[in-house]
Amino acid sequence: AQSVTQLDSQVPVFEEAPVELRCNYSSSVSVYLFWYVQYPNQGLQLLLKYLSGSTLVESINGFEAEFNKSQTSFHLRKPSVHISDTAEYFCAVSDNDKIIFGKGTRLHILP
């Protein structure tokens, strides 16, 4: 079965600084990969996903993630964070026809 590892439970970063949230998954077998975001007191929202094709995928709010098959990673990056990016970020991987989530990384933006 697939699994997802998010090594950092919390990442503090200053506003307008770059950030990387790390994610590794368990298998190099063909997979779909996802990043979900959960803002305070809200539900889960899909941020971006990798299905096939270009290994770099982008979201509409400036985040991007790169699928690296050799390192089984799918790290999430943003060149300049804003206070509104404060949220919990979950990396997820498909396992047959269901999605398995990591434990999450809390992004804490410092003023």
Add this chain to the structure above:
Amino acid sequence: EAGVAQSPRYKIIEKRQSVAFWCNPISGHATLYWYQQILGQGPKLLIQFQNNGVVDDSQLPKDRFSAERLKGVDSTLKIQPAKLEDSAVYLCASSRMVNGYTFGSGTRLTVV
């Protein structure tokens, strides 16, 4: 398109009581999932339905949890009797394909 509807939004019960959650998926989505998200953790899959049949319930605590999806549309998740450790957000999701998941807003359960 309407999203995944869940109710109630919040529920507080005493331990050993029973509780039920309801989910109405997006029209046409054959697959429905229930997840449990304990505070500070990622969502954990409890059960997966394909139409009205169970595909995977390996992580469902069957001694106290049950779920059904009558007629392959709405679904109900029940806990009987509840324990303190069942306090969590219960998320419903539906999809046509695995790359098209949509989550509901969830039901926040507090067991006291």
